[in-house]
Amino acid sequence: MKIMNVKEIAQELDLTQATVRKKVSSNELPILQAGRAFISTETGLNYYKFTQEHKITLDSLKKKAKILSFVNHKGGCSKTTTAYTIASLLQSFGNKVLLVDLDPQGNSTQSVLEPFLDKDGITLPYPKTIKNLLLERKEGGEVGIKRIKEVIQASKFGFDCIPCDLSLNSIMPDLESSSFKEVILKELLNEISSEYDYIILDTPPTLGFSVVSALTASDYVAIVTLAEAFSLLGVEQTVNLINSVKSQNSVLARPRQMKILGIVISKAEMNTNISRHFVNELQNFSDERNITLFIDDIIPKTTKIPETQATGELITIVDPRGDAAISYFNIALLMDMEIKKDRIKEKLSN
Ligand SMILES: Nc1ncnc2c1ncn2[C@@H]1O[C@H](COP(=O)(O)OP(=O)(O)OP(=O)(O)O)[C@@H](O)[C@H]1O
Numbered sequence: 001m002k003i004m005n006v007k008e009i010a011q012e013l014d015l016t017q018a019t020v021r022k023k024v025s026s027n028e029l030p031i032l033q034a035g036r037a038f039i040s041t042e043t044g045l046n047y048y049k050f051t052q053e054h055k056i057t058l059d060s061l062k063k064k065a066k067i068l069s070f071v072n073h074k075g076g077c078s079k080t081t082t083a084y085t086i087a088s089l090l091q092s093f094g095n096k097v098l099l100v101d102l103d104p105q106g107n108s109t110q111s112v113l114e115p116f117l118d119k120d121g122i123t124l125p126y127p128k129t130i131k132n133l134l135l136e137r138k139e140g141g142e143v144g145i146k147r148i149k150e151v152i153q154a155s156k157f158g159f160d161c162i163p164c165d166l167s168l169n170s171i172m173p174d175l176e177s178s179s180f181k182e183v184i185l186k187e188l189l190n191e192i193s194s195e196y197d198y199i200i201l202d203t204p205p206t207l208g209f210s211v212v213s214a215l216t217a218s219d220y221v222a223i224v225t226l227a228e229a230f231s232l233l234g235v236e237q238t239v240n241l242i243n244s245v246k247s248q249n250s251v252l253a254r255p256r257q258m259k260i261l262g263i264v265i266s267k268a269e270m271n272t273n274i275s276r277h278f279v280n281e282l283q284n285f286s287d288e289r290n291i292t293l294f295i296d297d298i299i300p301k302t303t304k305i306p307e308t309q310a311t312g313e314l315i316t317i318v319d320p321r322g323d324a325a326i327s328y329f330n331i332a333l334l335m336d337m338e339i340k341k342d343r344i345k346e347k348l349s350n
């Protein structure tokens with residue numbers, strides 16, 4: 001993957017290096033920071049050109065969060081890693097981002113928030129999580145911005161986060177018995193939509209309440225998969241689930257679009273025949289259904305990712321020149337561009 005330094009970025013954009021640095025500090029030009037150096041990619045420059053071209057329209061858009069969920073009911077295929085890495089990149093491009101953890105395993109929460117400690121340094125559960133909001137809303141309470149803000153925490157990486165932990169499981173029977181269960185989350189997120197550009201949902205590896213609620217609330221969906229047999233099956237089942245939730249939701253007032261933004265391939269070992277075979281299978285699958293496959297930006301398997309999770313860091317900060325960071329950077333740019341294009345279309349059609 002070709003990486004450009006400031007000199008090359010300046011040459012490509014016909015700007016001085018000083019102007020490039022100014023545009024980086026005003027968030028106009030997306031970059032990855034490698035020590036004191038800035039780096040970018042062709043996709044980064046295309047993003048810059050696109051946002052400059054549509055600057056007036058983009059600046060005139062009101063804040064109204066687009067909701068994007070990361071799904072695949074197959075476990076361990078990098079949903080969480082991808083959700084919070086993309087959340088941090090979208091924030092670094094100048095968007096205001098909220099990450100909502102909907103998985104009782106709480107892996108997003110553990111990855112992006114400082115632990116909640118008592119005065120003796122003992123780790124305690126977060127006092128308020130998504131569970132409290134869902135339960136209060138289900139019981140018919142007014143859960144407005146003020147209440148939701150009491151649960152929102154600032155993450156280590158610049159964006160906000162609504163945490164989750166195992167206690168979400170304890171209210172599942174209650175939620176499942178509610179006749180309007182799937183729209184509880186959609187309505188909750190509506191309340192804070194004017195505060196953010198993006199609300200990112202990290203979902204558990206199930207087909208239950210959390211995932212159906214996340215889809216029901218989502219304008220966009222990204223499917224994350226490994227290049228292997230069971231994950232491919234998971235992608236197919238996830239696409240079927242999205243279609244079935246879409247058709248069930250057609251009776252709702254203002255149903256969400258649930259547009260599939262694309263399929264992200266993670267933990268790939270492209271030097272093995274098996275990974276290459278399943279990437280081909282994914283290509284056929286996505287071509288047949290006209291779904292984007294981020295094939296030029298496959299996330300490679302690297303021990304650096306679990307290492308960053310052990311040290312509480314981000315791959316884009318620890319190893320910005322590595323293929324994993326560069327692929328995530330490009331995918332986040334492509335997603336942001338696609339959504340901004342849709343917003344421009346929406347604006348022009350109104
Ligand atoms: N590119 C990668 N290379 C190597 N390991 C990775 C990579 N991406 C994620 N991992 C590791 O894979 C494991 C699963 O990742 P992650 O928790 O993001 O998956 P998940 O789909 O959210 O899992 P779950 O279904 O349990 O929610 C973690 O241990 C993580 O460190």
Ligand SMILES: [Mg+2]
Binds near residue numbers: 080202
């Ligand atoms: Mg997860």
